[in-house]
Structures are given as C-alpha cells and as structure tokens.
Amino acid sequence: MGKIGSSGYHHGNLRRVLLDAALEAIVEQGPTAWSLRELARRANVSHAAPAHHFGDKTGVLTAVAAEGYELFADALERESHDFQRVGLAYVRFALERPAYFTVMFRPDLYRVDDPDVAAARDRARAVLVAGARTFAAGTAPDRAVVLAAWSCAHGFAHLWSSGALPESVAGDPERTVGEMFRSLFGGSHADGPPA
Structure with a gap:
C-alpha cells in the first residue's frame, strides 16, 4: 500500500492530500473498507488530521x-x-x-x-x-x-x-x-x- 506523502510535513493543501488518499483507498479496497486512521497513514500525517478536516468517514465520502x-x-x-x-x-x-x-x-x-x-x-x-x-x-x-x-x-x-x-x-x-x-x-x- 503506497503513501501519498513522504513526510509528516505538507507544503500544500492537506485536505487535498487526504482526499487523494481516500480516492486511492476506494480504488484499492472499495468505499467502506478503510478507516480514518488508514487515511492518515496513507497520507503520512497525524491520526487526528482526517477527523480535523472532515469530522468522520461520512465527511470524507461527502467531500x-x-x-x-x-x-x-x-x-x-x-x-x-x-x-x-x-x-x-x-x-x-x-x-x-x-x-x-x-x-x-x-x-x-x-x-x-x-x-x-x-x-x-x-x-x-x-x-x-x-x-x-x-x-x-x-x-x-x-x-x-x-x-x-x-x-x-x-x-x-x-x-x-x-x-x-x-x-x-x-x-x-x-x-x-x-x-x-x-x-x-x-x-x-x-x-x-x-x-
């Protein structure tokens, strides 16, 4: 499983990085088999970042x-x-x-x-x-x-x-x-x- 970011620091739009991680997870695992924790791992960010930007998994999928x-x-x-x-x-x-x-x-x-x-x-x-x-x-x-x-x-x-x-x-x-x-x-x- 690939990672979107290479470090915990992002110069650009963290929301975009997380959405890209979600799109990657959806292609690989379907729309429901991943977690916010997995998105954070894929994006190489803190575990709190997805919840901060989207609230919950439904928020990610809404975006x-x-x-x-x-x-x-x-x-x-x-x-x-x-x-x-x-x-x-x-x-x-x-x-x-x-x-x-x-x-x-x-x-x-x-x-x-x-x-x-x-x-x-x-x-x-x-x-x-x-x-x-x-x-x-x-x-x-x-x-x-x-x-x-x-x-x-x-x-x-x-x-x-x-x-x-x-x-x-x-x-x-x-x-x-x-x-x-x-x-x-x-x-x-x-x-x-x-x-």
Missing part, C-alpha cells in the same frame, strides 16, 4: 461525492449539445475516475443534503435532461425518456467497469457505447464516437 459531481458535471457540460456525446462522456468519466463514480452513486455513504453535493449533482442532472431533449424531438423530455437515457449510460458504465461484458477485456468502450446509443436512439455519429 469525495461533492468533488466527483463537480468533475462529472464539468465533463458532461462540455458535451451538452448531444446526448450521445453526453453518454460517451458519462461512460468515460466512470471508467477514468472509478473512485468518484463508485461513491457518487452510493447515496447511503455520504450526506446527500450537503450543499456542495446537491449543487454539483443538480448541474449534472440538468445536462442529462437537456441532452435527452436531443432525441425527444426538441420538446421537454418526459421522465421515462430521461430515465431510459440515464439508465443506458449508467448501466453500460457499470457493466463495462465490472468486467461483465465480454468486450470489457479487449474492446473499446467508447466505440461500443457509441454503437449502442446509435442503435437505441438513432443519431448523427454514424462514423463512430467523437474524439
């Missing part, structure tokens, strides 16, 4: 969820003009940032009413709803259309990242999800996924 939703919303907003592109960004985020993705979609792990979490989550949802309009004839999409589109992106990301799909071993997730979206929703990206 991870808030930061994850911010990054997620940023990624989705860059592609907000077309749901197929939003869907690709969704899957790309899940595969490139698995620790965030795991925590964000486990609301039992963090404080869902935290204002930072709520604001970033609402930004991401707004992009998903707006993207769903691209295949709902420009009208306000009904909840079923939004849920279908979201479920496709989320379900694919989970299946791919868990290795449940045969293609997960040697395939191209962006090409595969692009083909899936085109077959389900039609679309203009017939030449393959956008770069």
Whole structure:
C-alpha cells in the first residue's frame, strides 16, 4: 500500500492530500473498507488530521461525492449539445475516475443534503435532461425518456467497469457505447464516437 506523502510535513493543501488518499483507498479496497486512521497513514500525517478536516468517514465520502459531481458535471457540460456525446462522456468519466463514480452513486455513504453535493449533482442532472431533449424531438423530455437515457449510460458504465461484458477485456468502450446509443436512439455519429 503506497503513501501519498513522504513526510509528516505538507507544503500544500492537506485536505487535498487526504482526499487523494481516500480516492486511492476506494480504488484499492472499495468505499467502506478503510478507516480514518488508514487515511492518515496513507497520507503520512497525524491520526487526528482526517477527523480535523472532515469530522468522520461520512465527511470524507461527502467531500469525495461533492468533488466527483463537480468533475462529472464539468465533463458532461462540455458535451451538452448531444446526448450521445453526453453518454460517451458519462461512460468515460466512470471508467477514468472509478473512485468518484463508485461513491457518487452510493447515496447511503455520504450526506446527500450537503450543499456542495446537491449543487454539483443538480448541474449534472440538468445536462442529462437537456441532452435527452436531443432525441425527444426538441420538446421537454418526459421522465421515462430521461430515465431510459440515464439508465443506458449508467448501466453500460457499470457493466463495462465490472468486467461483465465480454468486450470489457479487449474492446473499446467508447466505440461500443457509441454503437449502442446509435442503435437505441438513432443519431448523427454514424462514423463512430467523437474524439
């Protein structure tokens, strides 16, 4: 198990160092198998540092969820003009940032009413709803259309990242999800996924 810091002294942001230690622990052990004491050890800081910055483990996971939703919303907003592109960004985020993705979609792990979490989550949802309009004839999409589109992106990301799909071993997730979206929703990206 690696350590984030090399000494007990940090020139930069100790909160950032602790969040990085948490992300590392989540990837290696899952979102619940580590302790604040382990985070301190990984970050090479005093055992009191995580509690000082986050209060408790739920506080750490709330900070991870808030930061994850911010990054997620940023990624989705860059592609907000077309749901197929939003869907690709969704899957790309899940595969490139698995620790965030795991925590964000486990609301039992963090404080869902935290204002930072709520604001970033609402930004991401707004992009998903707006993207769903691209295949709902420009009208306000009904909840079923939004849920279908979201479920496709989320379900694919989970299946791919868990290795449940045969293609997960040697395939191209962006090409595969692009083909899936085109077959389900039609679309203009017939030449393959956008770069």
